Amino acid sequence: MKLKSIALQAPDLNEPATLMQAFSKRRTNRDFDSRPVSEKHLSELLWAAYGANRPDGHKTVPSAMGIYPLDIYAVTTQGVYRYEPSTNSLEPVSEGDYRADTGIQDFAGQAPLDLVIVYNEDAFDVPDKPTAKMLQKNQVRLTALDAGAVTQNIYLYCAVQGLNVVERMSAADDAIKKPLGLKRHQHFVVAMSIGYPPQH
């Protein structure tokens, strides 16, 4: 083996400051204050997660062939909304407090904001049939790769903004379907609970 181990430098936490600090501060926290997430934080974290960052609609995360198979739902004390990247808006889905239905751990119902990420299997059914077949065959890993980019964007945003966050694979699949109004072609991928640290 010719290759040798290279001792990497410690990250410079000031240059470029915010990105390096985000990497350094990223972690999971499962305790939340009941204060609602501010409008600024809610807006920015959804944009960071899946917003369009170019006029052609391409997003803050990469996606194989630009398919973007994900939908993000925001579940608050007020209700359930679907994030619409094309208009950078939250579209209402169900009124009422369904936070506890988004998870099986207690903090899901306590965090002021739960994000639920689902994938749309129809997104892989592109007009070119051989391509559609290839995409459909790989849809599980393609979905997981895209969702991983989304969740990391959220983690990094929360890290620099002082928000607590936990990514959750655990959810009661059936409980989630009704309040989110999920269709047959939409499937749960992962959820995230988000809020401010508890005030002591």
Ligand SMILES: Cc1cc2nc3c(=O)[nH]c(=O)nc-3n(C[C@H](O)[C@H](O)[C@H](O)COP(=O)(O)O)c2cc1C
């Ligand atoms: C795909 C995925 C699923 C996870 N699911 C859960 C979960 O259901 N419940 C939970 O409390 N934490 C969950 N976590 C958080 C991990 O436990 C956490 O990331 C891990 O302990 C490492 O800690 P850190 O994020 O602070 O570095 C999940 C993390 C990932 C990446």
